[in-house]
Structures are given as C-alpha cells and as structure tokens.
Amino acid sequence: xxxxxxxxxxxxxxxxxxxxxxxxxxxxxxxxxxxxxxxxxxxxxxxxxxxxxxxxxxxxxxxxxxxxxxxxxxxxxxxxxxxxxxxxxxxxxxxxxxxxxxx
Amino acid sequence: xxxxxxxxxxxxxxxxxxxxxxxxxxxxxxxxxxxxxxxxxxxxxxxxxxxxxxxxxxxxxxxxxxxxxxxxxxxxxxxxxxxx
Numbered sequence: 001x002x003x004x005x006x007x008x009x010x011x012x013x014x015x016x017x018x019x020x021x022x023x024x025x026x027x028x029x030x031x032x033x034x035x036x037x038x039x040x041x042x043x044x045x046x047x048x049x050x051x052x053x054x055x056x057x058x059x060x061x062x063x064x065x066x067x068x069x070x071x072x073x074x075x076x077x078x079x080x081x082x083x084x085x086x087x088x089x090x091x092x093x094x095x096x097x098x099x100x101x102x103x
Numbered sequence: 104x105x106x107x108x109x110x111x112x113x114x115x116x117x118x119x120x121x122x123x124x125x126x127x128x129x130x131x132x133x134x135x136x137x138x139x140x141x142x143x144x145x146x147x148x149x150x151x152x153x154x155x156x157x158x159x160x161x162x163x164x165x166x167x168x169x170x171x172x173x174x175x176x177x178x179x180x181x182x183x184x185x186x187x
Binding site for chain 2: 029035037039045048049053083084087088090091093094096101
C-alpha cells in the first residue's frame with residue numbers, strides 16, 4: 001500500500017500533465033462553441049426577444065402558422081420540445097436527484 | 104470534419120432555454136421542500152402512533168401467549184399453578 005502510494009506520488013506530475021495536455025484542446029473547442037451558442041441572453045438582446053415573441057403571436061393571430069412548410073414546422077416542434085426538456089433538467093437540479101424526490 | 108462555425112442561436116431560443124432551466128430549478132426545489140415538510144410531519148405523527156401501537160402489541164402478545172399455554176396445559180393434563 002505504501003509502495004503504491006509513493007509510486008503514485010512519483011508519477012502524479014506526469015499524470016496530471018497528461019490529463020491537462022489531453023483535455024486542453026477539447027476544452028478549447030468546447031469554449032469556442034459555448035461562448036457563442038450556450039451563453040444566456042444579455043439585456044442587449046431584449047428587443048430581439050420581444051420582436052421574436054411578437055412575430056410568434058402575430059403568426060398565431062393572422063393564421064400565418066398554417067402556411068409554414070412542414071420541414072420548418074418540424075424544426076420548430078423539435079426546438080419547443082428541447083426547451084421543454086430544459087425545464088425537466090432544471091427540476092432534477094432543483095430537487096437534487098434524477099429520479100423521484102428523496103423526501 | 105472541418106471546423107464548423109458556431110451557430111448564432113436566436114436570442115428568443117436562448118431566453119426560452121435559460122428561463123425553462125431556471126423555472127424548472129425553482130419548481131423542483133419548491134416541490135421538494137413542500138413534500139419534505141409534509142413527509143416529516145407524517146413521520147412525527149407516525150412515531151407517536153408507533154409508541155401506542157407497540158404497547159398495544161406487547162400486551163396482546165402476552166395475553167395470547169398466556170391463553171395458549173393454558174390451552175396446552177389443559178390438553179396435556181398439566182396442572183396450572185395458581186396466579187398464572
């Protein structure tokens with residue numbers, strides 16, 4: 001046991017360097033995409049958000065939604081479903097477990 | 104695969120995703136605290152009821168035990184000592 005620990009302590013700097021060398025490029029690609037795609041909306045985006053909501057409401061009111069192509073409608077359905085799934089992800093984080101409430 | 108440019112996600116979609124996440128978090132934690140409160144209240148009541156139930160079960164057990172021994176003594180012809 002002591003020999004294993006000393007062996008690990010001797011190899012640790014090399015192991016850590018290996019982990020860092022492996023993960024840095026991957027973290028960089030992740031950051032490259034996350035900085036654009038995953039960031040929360042800023043207050044500067046509020047006009048665009050209200051614009052988007054208004055266009056949705058207008059399309060519902062005027063009946064324009066019936067003229068959307070099926071492919072686009074399918075994409076919109078998928079996006080709506082994804083937004084709904086994020087609600088359940090938030091619920092799992094809030095309650096602390098994935099399945100059920102551990103009361 | 105060549106490096107793809109990051110997609111410019113519409114702010115409406117980003118707003119929807121993050122607000123769904125936050126709402127879900129709030130809902131999950133609120134429901135958890137509600138359920139935990141009612142469950143702890145029920146557990147407290149159940150602990151009180153358990154004391155009464157255990158005492159009742161103990162007396163019932165001794166009574167049935169005594170009656171069984173009396174029956175066996177009667178069947179086996181053994182004389183029952185007084186004050187049993």
